[in-house]
Amino acid sequence: MMKRYVIIVAGGKGLRMGADLPKQFIPLAGRPVLMRTLENFATCGMPADIVLVLPRDHQEYWRRLCGEYGFRVPHRIADGGETRFHSVRNGLMLVDDDDAVVAVHDGVRPFVKHDVIRRCFAMAAAGRAVVPVTGVVDSVRRMGPDGRSAAVPRGEYRLVQTPQVFPARMLKEAYACGYSEDFTDDASVVEAAGIDVELAEGNRENIKITTPFDLIVAEALCRSRVWE
Incomplete structure (x- = not known):
């Protein structure tokens, strides 16, 4: 059976959250x-080796939290880097099977x-680079350098999520090509290496918790369990 890895990137400082505590450590429903x-990946029915990428100065705090909460999900820790690109590259160093598939996921999602996790893993196992997306529900306008705007057809756009899943060899080769400030996620790294990226249906509940408003929404999602 093809081996699976999940690299969970958790390098945020919580600046937009307005909190002293990094956003990945903020309590959510306790x-x-x-x-x-x-825990979500550990219970999805797709066994995988989990690699958690954390800044060095957060790692001891994380270990204390694991003891305090009795957290038992097996995982290894890699050092966070200067940017998300460098953090993922550090996580890839712990992926020791080039024939595996690798998911890269934001720690605050x-x-x-x-079923989104399973769908993305299945597509990547067939040799594809996969990104989950959702449609745009609001109207969209493009801003020009002169401050003027114009409507754009929202049906042509998608909102990108994680986990983004790839064959391990493909992802390692893409990350070996070097860093660019234009990289916004793993898909952009892979595309820069000349590889086509395919889209999979994501879920709207898969929000990235970065602001106090996001945390309010996340608390409601936890209580309702509608995302399961």
């Missing part, structure tokens, strides 16, 4: 956000549905 994210 448990740190990051624990809920790891605890609500990705299990």
Whole structure:
């Protein structure tokens, strides 16, 4: 059976959250956000080796939290880097099977549905680079350098989520090509290496918790369980 890895990137400082505590450690319905994210992958029915990428100065705090909450999801820790690109590249160093598939996921997205995870893993196992997306529901306008705007057809656009899933060899080769400030996610790294990216249906509940408003929404999602 093809081996699976999940690299969970948790390098945020919580600046937009306006909190002293990094956003990945903020309690969500009684448990740190990051624990809920790891637990979601551990229970999705697709066994995988989990690699958690954390800044060095957060790692001891994380270990204390694991003891305090009795957190038992197996995982290894890699050092966070200067940018998300460098953090993922550090995580890839712990992927020791080039024939595996690798998912890269934001540590502050605890609500990705299990069927989305399974769908993305299945597509990547067939040799494809896969990104989950959702449609745009609001109207969209493009801003020009002169401050003027114009409507654009929202049907042509998608909102990108994680986990983004790839064959391990493909992802490693893409990350070996070097860093660019234009990279916004793993799909952009792979595309820069000349590889086509395919889209999979995501779920709207799979929000990235980065602001106080996001945390309010996340608390409601936790209570309702509608994302499961």
